[in-house]
Amino acid sequence: MNTRIALTVGPVLYYWPRRTLLDFYAEVAESPADTVVLGEVVCSRRHEMKADDWLSLGRELAACGKEVVLASQALLESAADLRAMHRWADQPAFLVEAGDASALRALAGRPFVLGPHINVYSEPALREHAALGAIRWVAPVELGLDALALINPPAAPVAGGPGADTPIATEVFAFGRLPLAFSARCFTARHFHLNKDDCGFRCIEHPDGLLLDTTEGQPFLALNGIQTQSAAQHCLIADAPALRAAGVRRARLSPTAQHFGTVTALFDSVYNSGADALAAAAELDALSLPGGLVNGYAHRRPGLERMPA
Amino acid sequence: MSASTHAASPPPRKPRLVCPAGSLRALTLAIDAGADAVYMGLKDATNARNFAGLNFDLAQARDGIAYARSRGREVLMALNTFADARAPGRWFTAVDAAAGLGIDALICADTAVLAHARDHHPQLRLHLSVQASATTQEAIEFYRERYGIRRAVLPRVLTLSQVEQVCRHSTVEIEVFGFGSLCVMVEGRCALSSYATGQSPNTAGVCSPPSAVRWEDGAGGVSARLNGVLIDRYAPDEPRGYPTLCKGRFDVDGTRDYALEEPTSLNTLSLLPQLMDMGIAAIKIEGRQRSPAYVEQVTRVWRAAIDDCAAQPSRFAVQPEWTAALGRWAEGQQHTLGAYDRPWR
Numbered sequence: 001m002n003t004r005i006a007l008t009v010g011p012v013l014y015y016w017p018r019r020t021l022l023d024f025y026a027e028v029a030e031s032p033a034d035t036v037v038l039g040e041v042v043c044s045r046r047h048e049m050k051a052d053d054w055l056s057l058g059r060e061l062a063a064c065g066k067e068v069v070l071a072s073q074a075l076l077e078s079a080a081d082l083r084a085m086h087r088w089a090d091q092p093a094f095l096v097e098a099g100d101a102s103a104l105r106a107l108a109g110r111p112f113v114l115g116p117h118i119n120v121y122s123e124p125a126l127r128e129h130a131a132l133g134a135i136r137w138v139a140p141v142e143l144g145l146d147a148l149a150l151i152n153p154p155a156a157p158v159a160g161g162p163g164a165d166t167p168i169a170t171e172v173f174a175f176g177r178l179p180l181a182f183s184a185r186c187f188t189a190r191h192f193h194l195n196k197d198d199c200g201f202r203c204i205e206h207p208d209g210l211l212l213d214t215t216e217g218q219p220f221l222a223l224n225g226i227q228t229q230s231a232a233q234h235c236l237i238a239d240a241p242a243l244r245a246a247g248v249r250r251a252r253l254s255p256t257a258q259h260f261g262t263v264t265a266l267f268d269s270v271y272n273s274g275a276d277a278l279a280a281a282a283e284l285d286a287l288s289l290p291g292g293l294v295n296g297y298a299h300r301r302p303g304l305e306r307m308p309a
Numbered sequence: 310m311s312a313s314t315h316a317a318s319p320p321p322r323k324p325r326l327v328c329p330a331g332s333l334r335a336l337t338l339a340i341d342a343g344a345d346a347v348y349m350g351l352k353d354a355t356n357a358r359n360f361a362g363l364n365f366d367l368a369q370a371r372d373g374i375a376y377a378r379s380r381g382r383e384v385l386m387a388l389n390t391f392a393d394a395r396a397p398g399r400w401f402t403a404v405d406a407a408a409g410l411g412i413d414a415l416i417c418a419d420t421a422v423l424a425h426a427r428d429h430h431p432q433l434r435l436h437l438s439v440q441a442s443a444t445t446q447e448a449i450e451f452y453r454e455r456y457g458i459r460r461a462v463l464p465r466v467l468t469l470s471q472v473e474q475v476c477r478h479s480t481v482e483i484e485v486f487g488f489g490s491l492c493v494m495v496e497g498r499c500a501l502s503s504y505a506t507g508q509s510p511n512t513a514g515v516c517s518p519p520s521a522v523r524w525e526d527g528a529g530g531v532s533a534r535l536n537g538v539l540i541d542r543y544a545p546d547e548p549r550g551y552p553t554l555c556k557g558r559f560d561v562d563g564t565r566d567y568a569l570e571e572p573t574s575l576n577t578l579s580l581l582p583q584l585m586d587m588g589i590a591a592i593k594i595e596g597r598q599r600s601p602a603y604v605e606q607v608t609r610v611w612r613a614a615i616d617d618c619a620a621q622p623s624r625f626a627v628q629p630e631w632t633a634a635l636g637r638w639a640e641g642q643q644h645t646l647g648a649y650d651r652p653w654r
Contacts, residue, residue, distance in 0.1 A: 075495055077444055081445075082447060101447075101452065105451035123397065181498065191568065215539050215542050223568070228555075297504075302507040303504035
């Protein structure tokens, strides 16, 4: 019997209207997902949800049996950004996912999650973070599964948490447009010839980001405010055996504006109920999610490639 | 210093000029042109300018250090990539080698590398690389408390007022970039290059690596590709730049433009009085991959500017000949104050 690969719904990386967000999470509450990561991780100017809104949403999801994690922003620039991070670090109800080194300092000494933008590229680096109290590690998206197996070896996983008696659980980014880069500059505002401080929140018009094509029409990247993503959806639905072999315990599904319920159900059926992976991959292909499917990173290839599992 | 000057507020500290050395030749020219310190890397993936024909073997490093030492200057070693999961020991060996060479400071980003240096070479001075993406005083404090860093290099995404904020609260020295290529993305948090080519600054010490570049002559002009991805296409009479991924022209919603960043260079000469006023400890010139001539001339200009500014901060003015000299070496022959000024904010 295969061990369950837990499913984590990653933070919504886009700016969605409050109503859309709440409807989205109502659907997530009924889904087979184990864990839900909440919070705004991209841009502090986005304000559809306040800290208290996230916390009350967290309580509702927890009441539905979901594990709730609050994520701190990946790029902190201002005193207000630091305060928002401390608001998460100081609340006792939910686990927090660290987005940068400021959060590592604030969270040290108690259990927390290492977010995908903390640079852990080797086993000794993971040990350094385990010593702080990390109990779960979301691997940087550009790492191959072979590297994950070396950094947190399935046969001898790095001990995590302040008590250091439970192994650190490896989580892999398994579905969605890849968060590839952050800037202080807002590329959505730049596209609309707007200043960042007077951006008109145009990113709310692009619920899956703003597609960037090459001059010959190849979908390449997606602009999401200060974040740059892959145009393609990274998708490891057919890679479950390789994930298990690499010691991956959790898979992160990054929210999409359309069909996310179907995505979650398909991943659960393939990872945890023995459904046919290729049929599920074909079903995902048929959804025509923007950008198509890739999985190169998992196979130590350029991220934009699609490799057979 | 005379007693009378003590009465006034202390004069701004003169920032140290830290210049790139991709080769022994560049190192000696930088020292001769007035660099207070040079930074260099070893010939492997342990540093973020891992290019063929660049960097130092141990014998060259020894020669370079001896040259700098004899003139009272410092040599810093960049060991600022992230240890590869398959062979992290190579990074630790490089730390040991750096300590053995007697370098003045090690510039690193990886907690594994920092921990090795702290545990095995406690006397070795550590600087936090820009690749560690520390944008707040609390992030810097994290690295000071755990690893004893003595200086932090700030990412190029912060505005001048944010730099000032960090400076005011920082318990370690602050170094900022003064001149050179501009990363519009936060350093150490950009995987665009590996998405297209499989190699990134974090994983291989390269961005948009030359091995992935292909130039094609066609009817529509010259195409620059990165692992097949069209980064830019130039009309026959257009100047061509190196196809760094984020500096290409792309289509967004029917508009073809530099969607991420224009090919310009950072130049903060005009901000020198403010930077000195904040107490910036060091100013870094980017460009270990550039020619020794670039290093020499850019160093010369910055040496003169820093000395001028320190002598008469209130009367400091950027000399036209400095701008002209730097302009020759700027990417796309254009300068920008980058995020420091932030016209797009």
